[in-house]
Amino acid sequence: MTKAKVAVLISGRGSNMAALLYAAKAADCPYEIVLVAANDSEAAGLTLAAAEGIATFAHSHKGLKRAEFDAIIDARLREAGAHYVALAGYMRLLSPEFVANWEGRMLNIHPSLLPKYKGLNTHAQAIAAGDSHAGCSVHIVTAELDDGPVLGQTPVAILPGDSEDSLAARILIAEHQLYSRTLADFVTRERSPDYLLAKVRERALALPQVDEVTSHGMPCFGILKGKKFAYVSHNHHGDGVVALLVKTTAAEEQAMLIESDPARYYRPAYFGDGWVGIRLDLGDTDWDQIAERLHAGWRQVAPRKLLGLMDIAEEF
Ligand code: GAR
Numbered sequence: 001m002t003k004a005k006v007a008v009l010i011s012g013r014g015s016n017m018a019a020l021l022y023a024a025k026a027a028d029c030p031y032e033i034v035l036v037a038a039n040d041s042e043a044a045g046l047t048l049a050a051a052e053g054i055a056t057f058a059h060s061h062k063g064l065k066r067a068e069f070d071a072i073i074d075a076r077l078r079e080a081g082a083h084y085v086a087l088a089g090y091m092r093l094l095s096p097e098f099v100a101n102w103e104g105r106m107l108n109i110h111p112s113l114l115p116k117y118k119g120l121n122t123h124a125q126a127i128a129a130g131d132s133h134a135g136c137s138v139h140i141v142t143a144e145l146d147d148g149p150v151l152g153q154t155p156v157a158i159l160p161g162d163s164e165d166s167l168a169a170r171i172l173i174a175e176h177q178l179y180s181r182t183l184a185d186f187v188t189r190e191r192s193p194d195y196l197l198a199k200v201r202e203r204a205l206a207l208p209q210v211d212e213v214t215s216h217g218m219p220c221f222g223i224l225k226g227k228k229f230a231y232v233s234h235n236h237h238g239d240g241v242v243a244l245l246v247k248t249t250a251a252e253e254q255a256m257l258i259e260s261d262p263a264r265y266y267r268p269a270y271f272g273d274g275w276v277g278i279r280l281d282l283g284d285t286d287w288d289q290i291a292e293r294l295h296a297g298w299r300q301v302a303p304r305k306l307l308g309l310m311d312i313a314e315e316f
Helices: 015-023 044-051 066-079 096-101 122-128 164-189 193-204 253-260 287-301 304-315
Strands: 004-010 031-038 056-058 084-087 106-110 133-140 150-157 210-215 218-223 228-234 242-247 275-279
Touching (some): 004 015, 004 164, 015 031, 015 044, 031 044, 031 066, 084 164, 106 164, 122 133, 150 164, 193 218, 193 242, 193 287, 218 287, 228 287, 253 275
Parallel strands (some): 004 031, 031 056
Antiparallel strands (some): 210 218, 242 275
C-alpha cells in the first residue's frame, strides 16, 4: 500500500517532527513526511529536516494577515502532495479557512492531558494544581484551540521536586512515542476497508429510497427493490484493492476517467462499459466527489417519479 503523505508544521526546535521523521524511516511505517514547513526561517527543526533529505519551506508570518499567511502555507502543502498535516510545536493560531481545508486531516500534539490546560504554560499549571500526573495528548485540530477529538494520551507522573523544565523534558519523551504511533494508527484506520465502506455507506444511504444488500459477495447499494448503482469491492480476486464500482452516466465516461487518472480509475471486470471502478485506498480520496458520483449513479437507476421529486427538491 502507498504511504500516506504527511506535512509537518513547526515553529522551533522540532523534536516532535524529528520523532515523526525517524519513525517514518521504518519500512512498515504507514506514512511518509513530504514537507516540513515553518513560520520562522530560523526554526532549528528545518536544518535537521533538510539534512535528512526532507523538503522544507519557511515563510515569516510577520506583516501578513492570518488568513493570508495560512493561504501561503496551504498552497505549499498542496504542492508537496500532503494529505495530512501534523502540527508539531507550531505556535500559530490557525485561520478558520485553513482549519476547514484540512478538516479531519490535521493533528496536533499538546503537552497536557486534554481537556485540562489548553494553551500555554501547561506544565506549570499541572504542578501548581498538585496533579499526580501531567502528560500529553494528540488530537484532531478543530476551530477551537486545543479542543478537537483526542486520539491518544500518555499520562506522565509528576515527581516530588519536579520543575517546569524537568517535567517538560519527561513529557517530551512521552510525546515522541505517542505522536508517531497515533499518527500511524490514524492514517491506517483511514485506509481500512471497514472505514472506507462506512464512508461510502453514509453517502449512498443519504440518497432517497436506497438500501444496502450483499450482491456477488460485495456490499451493494441500490433503489429499494430496484436496480443497483454502486458496489464496494475489497480484495476482489486477491487484488488487495478497496474500490467503489459505480454506474457512469455516459458511454465515454469510463474511458475518459481512466485516461484522466489511470492510477485511480479502472474498468471493473464483468461490469461492462456502464460502470467505473474508483480506488478508495490511495489515501487522497475526495469524498465530496465520491458523493457526486454516487448521486450521478443513483440518477441512472432511479425511477422517473423519484427523479422528478429529486429535481423539484434540488430546485429549492
Ligand atoms: C512540545 O512540547 C509540544 O507539545 C508543544 O510545544 C513543544 C514543541 O517542541 N506544543 C504546544 O504547546 C502546542 N500547544 P518541539 O518543537 O521540540 O516538538
